[in-house]
Amino acid sequence: MSSPDLLAQDGLVQDRPAALRRILARPELGSLIAAVAVFLVFAVVAEPFLRVSSLGTVLYAASTIGIMAVPVSLLMIGGEFDLSAGVLVTTAALTSSMVSYQFTAVTWVGVLVSLATTLAIGWFNGWMLGRTKLPSFIVTLGTFLMLTGANLGLTKAISGTVSTKSIADMEGFETCRRLFASEVTVGGLTIKATVWWWLGLLVIGSWVLMRTRFGNWIFAVGGDAAAARAVGVPVARTKTLLYLGVGFGAWVLGQHLLFSFDTVQSGEGVGNELIYIVAAVIGGCLITGGYGSVVGSALGALIFGMASKGIIYAQWNPDWFKFFLGAMLLLAALLNAYVKRRAERGPR
């Protein structure tokens, strides 16, 4: 509690310089500084890093994380985890491929069934969470393991091997490829379709979070679900919608994997869910929810992209990449905890 002299006559504290504090309190600030630092380090030590073609490679690596980091960060701000997000991407690609191959010769049918499937799995995660009141860590650990098993089991049962058959000769393949896996080259800079998807999701996600009623609810259910419920916020529905968002992101990325390689390996995706969470945390999301930024998650994904490719350009041993990622995560989590303590403690 404050000393009494800080209280104005009505018990309210005089405001400190608000503009400066607001900039310092931005959740993205830490990740912005880190992104600039990582960029400068590789710009100095790795000569190929600054080439225009490298930028395209870095952006592509960042986008394959960033597409999922947008919905995952929204979910984390809403106070929940999704450990099934990584394998869900593979499920999306497998579903699309196998439905198209087994039932029709048109890729669009598979693409739409895949969307319905990922949304249904997202809904299941949210419904289980609302119904059972179990922690989302447990619920989605369950779906993670089930999906990992089903991806392998169903693929082997249907196609006899661990990968799907090529669907490259099907009707609609070229259009789908243009939508999910094309690339545009402008003056040596090659930009893949995932970068556009990432930017689109980033703009929509950030706008929804900061500028809509639903965004207000995301902060509230993550910050204090009981308080949110008491003022009439539909807590369970808000969280379920966030899981549907993760399902949508997994669908987009899954279709990209399918249409850029035309076959899918059924064992992929395990472990990526943690990378998405790392990107969100580096971007300023609190593990406990209620605070964070979608733009920050994009910076987190960008750091991932720069570091994973920069290590190769610098001809360092890529084995150290995970070490670097872990160190970044710990630093970010410490910074976030510090910011939260400052934001929550009383006036001094």
Added chain:
Amino acid sequence: MSGETKIDEAKTDGPMNGELLSLEGVGKSYGTVRALQDVSLTLRAGEISCVLGDNGAGKSTLIKIISGLHRHDEGTYTLEGEEVRFDSPRQALDRGIATVYQDLAVVPLMPVWRNFFLGAEQGLRRWGGLRLDADGMRATTREALAKLGIDLHDVDRPIGTLSGGQRQCVAIARAVHFGAKVLILDEPTAALGVKQSGVVLKYVTAARDAGLGVVLITHNPHHAYLVGDHFTLLKRGRMAGSHPRAEIGLEQLTTEMAGGSDLAELSHELARPGLPDSPSDPLSDSLPDSREERSQP
């Protein structure tokens, strides 16, 4: 005591005049545990009705029934002359019953203005209500706070950076702004120091002057007596007394609250040989105030 004029106002009202809310013989059981039985309470507009009781007396069960979190299973609950049964806090809110809980009044990490409008956000008309009217909501928050005499310029700061008393004040201003008719306050001063408690009680009377009916739940008879028009005492889920202000003094209220004969017995047990008894020393005053240092969650 400086509340003498208010008693007269309350008296001149007829018994049914402005009656907002009334409970008749209300009871609630959780399984085989009877948390509350045969409790009656009447609330008029522009009146503060205090509910006093020790821990476990049934105060929170009573709040939960009034605010729609739980349904009563005995007795009747009448709101503006119509019997009601609420399935959710949302329904109660829609009927003008706002509750300010001690712990979950607000979301600490969210800015003041986002908290103020939480669950009742305003959209911009040219965006079809989709886009939040952030500037409008900031301005409205400032105005609504100013109306209750709270001057807070930076409504963008996280509400968690305000003190406990200030947060209570924002929550009260919020209820008044959104047209609540009944305001339920759950131990608004329990975690506060003397000065902050005074500030909160001042805004409670401001809400009363704005024409709201206020149910003030507390275990501090001193705070209750400063503002209350009517006092209901709960003990182990039952009513242990119901008095209009004119019929009871602070000393009597304190004694009843502390358990009357129980307190006398306690002070006898605690009395040290050789020292004189001090039976009039109210336990209930020092308890809540000494908790001020622990108030920040």
